[in-house]
Amino acid sequence: MAAAIETTKLTKGYKSRIHGTVNVVDKLDLHVEEGEIFGFLGPNGAGKTTTIKMLLGIIYPTSGEGYVLGKEIGDMDVHRLISYVPERPYYYEYMTGMELLKFYGSLFGITDVKKFEALLEKVNLHRDASKTISQYSKGMQQRVGLAQSLLNDPKLLFLDEPTGGLDPIAHREIRDLILSFRDEGRTVFISSHELSEVELICDRVAIINRGVIERQGKLSDLLSGGRVEISAEGVPTQFISDMKINDANVRAIPGGVLLDMPEEADITAVIDAVRAQKGKLLSIVPRKKRLEDLFVETVRDKSVAPAAAKKTLTVESGDKP
Amino acid sequence: MRPIISIASTTLGEAIRRKVLLIILLIGILFLVIAPGLGVLSARSETTVLRGMLLGVIQLTSAVIAVVLTVYMIPNEIERRTIYTILSKPVQRWQFLVGKYLGAVLSLGLMMVLMTTVMAFTFYLQQRDFTAVPELVKAPVMYFVQMSLLAALAVFFSTFVAPLVNFFLSGGMYILGSLFNPFFQTLDQSPTTPIGAKVAAKLVNVILPNFANYNVQNPIINPGQSIANEGAYYFQVSIYGLFYIGILLVGGILVFDRREV
Numbered sequence A: 001m002a003a004a005i006e007t008t009k010l011t012k013g014y015k016s017r018i019h020g021t022v023n024v025v026d027k028l029d030l031h032v033e034e035g036e037i038f039g040f041l042g043p044n045g046a047g048k049t050t051t052i053k054m055l056l057g058i059i060y061p062t063s064g065e066g067y068v069l070g071k072e073i074g075d076m077d078v079h080r081l082i083s084y085v086p087e088r089p090y091y092y093e094y095m096t097g098m099e100l101l102k103f104y105g106s107l108f109g110i111t112d113v114k115k116f117e118a119l120l121e122k123v124n125l126h127r128d129a130s131k132t133i134s135q136y137s138k139g140m141q142q143r144v145g146l147a148q149s150l151l152n153d154p155k156l157l158f159l160d161e162p163t164g165g166l167d168p169i170a171h172r173e174i175r176d177l178i179l180s181f182r183d184e185g186r187t188v189f190i191s192s193h194e195l196s197e198v199e200l201i202c203d204r205v206a207i208i209n210r211g212v213i214e215r216q217g218k219l220s221d222l223l224s225g226g227r228v229e230i231s232a233e234g235v236p237t238q239f240i241s242d243m244k245i246n247d248a249n250v251r252a253i254p255g256g257v258l259l260d261m262p263e264e265a266d267i268t269a270v271i272d273a274v275r276a277q278k279g280k281l282l283s284i285v286p287r288k289k290r291l292e293d294l295f296v297e298t299v300r301d302k303s304v305a306p307a308a309a310k311k312t313l314t315v316e317s318g319d320k321p
Numbered sequence B: 001m002r003p004i005i006s007i008a009s010t011t012l013g014e015a016i017r018r019k020v021l022l023i024i025l026l027i028g029i030l031f032l033v034i035a036p037g038l039g040v041l042s043a044r045s046e047t048t049v050l051r052g053m054l055l056g057v058i059q060l061t062s063a064v065i066a067v068v069l070t071v072y073m074i075p076n077e078i079e080r081r082t083i084y085t086i087l088s089k090p091v092q093r094w095q096f097l098v099g100k101y102l103g104a105v106l107s108l109g110l111m112m113v114l115m116t117t118v119m120a121f122t123f124y125l126q127q128r129d130f131t132a133v134p135e136l137v138k139a140p141v142m143y144f145v146q147m148s149l150l151a152a153l154a155v156f157f158s159t160f161v162a163p164l165v166n167f168f169l170s171g172g173m174y175i176l177g178s179l180f181n182p183f184f185q186t187l188d189q190s191p192t193t194p195i196g197a198k199v200a201a202k203l204v205n206v207i208l209p210n211f212a213n214y215n216v217q218n219p220i221i222n223p224g225q226s227i228a229n230e231g232a233y234y235f236q237v238s239i240y241g242l243f244y245i246g247i248l249l250v251g252g253i254l255v256f257d258r259r260e261v
């Protein structure tokens, strides 16, 4: 498959009085394939928005290069094929939903009112088309933002924290919309730290921390290495230990034994063995690796100062102030 | 061309809803309406005083509106991130800037037309002399060119300085260009001026936009005075204005193109 986004050593440095030039995005090698939902994850200040702005040509890289839909970044032709919903967006408040679409449509030369109506319907705002943006709730504003982002039938969408500050119902609405974008064959690039969300919809992710990509790959690959816990009674601890399962821990618990082993290990062999001993299985609990674990692991490893580690923990809990 | 028109009309839509601008406009209109009442206090010829006051109110109000309208225009777009959604569409930065400027000029024009209409009414009701109205309206037309130049100056500065600094910078240059340009001109042309001062005066004259060109109220206020070859003069200073506006916009675009937003 062709690459929708490809960057090599993309770098953005800002001059600071105290630290000299700081690379807030540092030698970024991103690879996003066409037709996938790509999650761009990182704690606050990691460089997500900066990266998106570079890819859109709103700010200029210090060094390195990037290609969006095969064209070098900044190429105006690409702007016909992409769209962008900024984080915490603001739209001209005096406009109605319909007027907003008319305005953004006119920037592409689109004047088809039927199309605007269809888009408002798609984001479930057709009944609020004549309300002004100032009367819209946050969730409605985010949805009208998605509607304007679909005006040019984009092949690639950049969504910067599309669910930031929204309630669970609005979350779900936005999530369903994003999934529908993929079904329509669009590539979606989402920056986020709402990990449970990303886990549900993204095909591949990159984790960026302090401007550096720490992990990148298919979600299923990154989250491999889950574990399974089996508890049983009427079997001696020693017996299980003797099975010599790789990377497994066995310990006695009140009324039985608890075995904790990698999910790849042979579970049926354990079950058969317990039965053969006339033991009783109590539970089999898969403990999948969560994106949250991976994220915290990745981000914390690199944090030098303990204060910074604390900060990532608040990010991980997901509730933003 | 279409993006420029859309951006301009959106700018107009926002401007006519900005409370600060409306308040300034209302105060201006209020003074236009009560001007005849204030005029009777003076002993000079009533019509002269009235004309002077009406034109003065229009000029001052327009200048304040022009600066207040433009200094926040670009910074606001950046702060509210609306500029990102616009520039991520097929809109070039120069189109954005030109659209914004034209929107400002359009808003300014609209507000000036309103004030001029009020002025014409006030004057007619007071003087019952309809024939003098067209003569009176000539000045606001020239003021409009002046304010367009002022707006271009402020838009130019807004691509690289903060709004408050811009307010004083543009406002200061407007006052300087209005009051002192004639002075520098005389200095430049006088045979007794030392050569160094002459060069400096010439330089100031070229660099500083000549806002004084458009202060055409004197012959309109005072019956005794007149501008020789008036039509040609108006045409000439309008071309000068357009030329200067062009230079300021190109300069603004060059800065804005390189700027991180």
Ligand SMILES: Nc1ncnc2c1ncn2[C@@H]1O[C@H](COP(=O)(O)OP(=O)(O)OP(=O)(O)O)[C@@H](O)[C@H]1O
Residues within 6 Å of the ligand: A014, A015, A024, A042, A043, A044, A045, A046, A047, A048, A049, A050, A051, A087
């Ligand atoms: N114009 C600028 N000048 C100097 N530093 C900047 C500038 N813009 C961003 N930065 C710095 O770059 C870093 C990355 O910022 P960025 O907005 O890309 O983070 P982010 O990953 O989007 O964070 P968040 O999750 O909070 O949105 C931050 O430390 C920020 O302070």
Ligand SMILES: [Mg+2]
Residues within 6 Å of the ligand: A048, A049, A050, A087, A160
């Ligand atoms: Mg951000």
